[in-house]
Amino acid sequence: MRILLVEDESQLLNAYVKGLKQDGYAIDTASDGASAVELCEINTYDLVVLDINLPKLNGIEVLKQVRTLNKSVKIIIVSANRSIEQRIEGLDLGANDYLTKPFDFQELRARIRALLRRDFISQPKVLSINDFNIDLNLHQITYQGKMILLTLKEYTILTYLIQNRERIISSEELLEKCWNDEADPFSEAMRVHIYALRKKIQEATQRDDVIQTVKGVGYRFNP
Amino acid sequence: MRILLVEDESQLLNAYVKGLKQDGYAIDTASDGASAVELCEINTYDLVVLDINLPKLNGIEVLKQVRTLNKSVKIIIVSANRSIEQRIEGLDLGANDYLTKPFDFQELRARIRALLRRDFISQPKVLSINDFNIDLNLHQITYQGKMILLTLKEYTILTYLIQNRERIISSEELLEKCWNDEADPFSEAMRVHIYALRKKIQEATQRDDVIQTVKGVGYRFNP
DNA sequence: GCGTATATTAAGTTAATATTAAGCGAATTT
DNA sequence: AAATTCGCTTAATATTAACTTAATATACGC
Structure with a gap:
């Protein structure tokens, strides 16, 4: 399973990468919206973890483009902004799940597993x-x-x-x-x-x- | 396990910190509501001990915001005011437990352990x-x-x-x-x-x- | 049998973890 | 208050295991 992590805080990013690699996923990363979209043009990801607050290209715009490029990719939105409006908008635009910062890494892990589960024959741990x-x-x-x-x-x-x-x-x-x-x-x-x-x-x-x-x-x- | 202590009486605070560190928890502290919320935005705590009578930002408001930031964190409210109304309100707003001052430190310790217990395999002492x-x-x-x-x-x-x-x-x-x-x-x-x-x-x-x-x-x- | 795809080995490189010693600061003792 | 102890961290080095490369061997379909 291949995952793209989009997050501009490099320290956070590194922590995620390490954690998820340990779960056996192949991980690519992007720290801004433009390169995230580029990577999605080149590669086929099973899942994208997308921080909405990004430099260069607004996260919502990235979400739209990524979704246009790949209808089946699972997208988890991460945001420090807890306004419900944004939450709804995110899901309307084709995100599959939503996490509000800060969150426990175990939480992210669980949701990723939950979303990728459907592609598998078997779901449990x-x-x-x-x-x-x-x-x-x-x-x-x-x-x-x-x-x-x-x-x-x-x-x-x-x-x-x-x-x-x-x-x-x-x-x-x-x-x-x-x-x-x-x-x-x-x-x-x-x-x-x-x-x-x-x-x-x-x-x-x-x-x-x-x-x-x-x-x-x-x-x-x-x- | 990581705990945030929010309490404006610094003497009390220090006593708690010391005691809980002894129990092997990682402890952060805040002495007013605003910084408590800030800390919760940055870090993921397993538990927050929150004194309701706080300067700057009302304790109930802090409670609301902390709960919004992190659905799974356990929150223990501490208050000198034992009015039942406030107690109910606190629990309604997402607190997990309530302590009335003055209380024995051992009491706090026990309740913290009780709340964190669910994350563990085994519960007893x-x-x-x-x-x-x-x-x-x-x-x-x-x-x-x-x-x-x-x-x-x-x-x-x-x-x-x-x-x-x-x-x-x-x-x-x-x-x-x-x-x-x-x-x-x-x-x-x-x-x-x-x-x-x-x-x-x-x-x-x-x-x-x-x-x-x-x-x-x-x-x-x-x- | 020929050619390509895959298997097997051993050696080389990189990354992760282990080990050790020294330094620092808080707490305690004298 | 100086000296001492103790726990924690830092930093430098060593060791180990994982991963990759590259060279050679085997198997399999045509």
Whole structure:
């Protein structure tokens, strides 16, 4: 899942980035409205967190343009201004949720998860598929109760494959959803992660068909 | 857990601060209504203790604004005026509890704990997890009956990790919940405390996996 | 079998965390 | 009030783990 954070207070921004990366999202950032819109023209985000009080381009205007560019992206508006009017206007213009500053980071986290949930097969914080058990809180994946120790990137990839296990995921999509802007599209890094993942999964499950390769198409989680 | 104390009698204020810091809360203070609201705009508190009889901005007005800013914060109103009317009004406006002056500090302490309790797994004053025993009253942590001598900050951190042991806690969250306003967000101080904590825990338990590191994500208490 | 897509390794780079020692200031003691 | 202690923070360095790169090997469809 890929998220764009638009926020001009850089300190706040950094905190969000870190927190959300830990949840396995690929994060891009913009600190003003113009570059936010630019990024949305280039990339396809699943969700945008948009601070309404922005330099250069008014937040409401950014909201309109982003929504025009991408009808399905989820947008969470953040604002220090608690006037109800603005709140309504924001939702009318196509925002999906609204948060008033200051808010607890856990609150943001919960709402993001809630909004992205619809795209997933399963919604809760813990999903069980056959002998696999994924705890989204603990970043923990177990097989028959046995823990599979994964790095952050491995966890991100596997979670994405699992949450979209009804489809075959192309390398391009995996790259797009699990890496951010700076990722080199020609890099082989992803394959190395897949390899490491398979190794760890094989060790834990004695199976080596859990991540299937569909040549020329992509990868697929096979529970 | 982070608390804002709003009280214009500075002597009383200092006493509260000291007492509550002892309990491991991160404490900010304000001595008038205007600055209380300002602080709530900047920071996310878990709880606010609000004296209703305030200079500059009427306490009830402060209450309204604080509640508007943050729906989930717990608010305890303190007042010398025990008129039932005001009491009702306060609770109607979104306060969670009410104390009439003069009151015993232990009373305040108990109510704060009661209100913050819901965020925790376990509510009682003493929690036992495996061989660990945490007495929130005595600020004492023991392992197999053996006392682990901790400084205040160490106790605060460990208690937070223990009370949220079902999640991985990022450094950002730890900083947010265990330090107050003056904390430098780029400080490495927390890591030093973690180090000291681990050392003491290792000494007492002979185990060194009690505070686990999940690289790129955070820390976790592993009982 | 040929060519392309993917897998496998090992080595290199970067980022995150751990460790250590020194400094500072508040509180306590003498 | 000087000296001492203690807890907390700072800063510099070390260590570790994660991630990427790059080079080579294998597999698979045509």
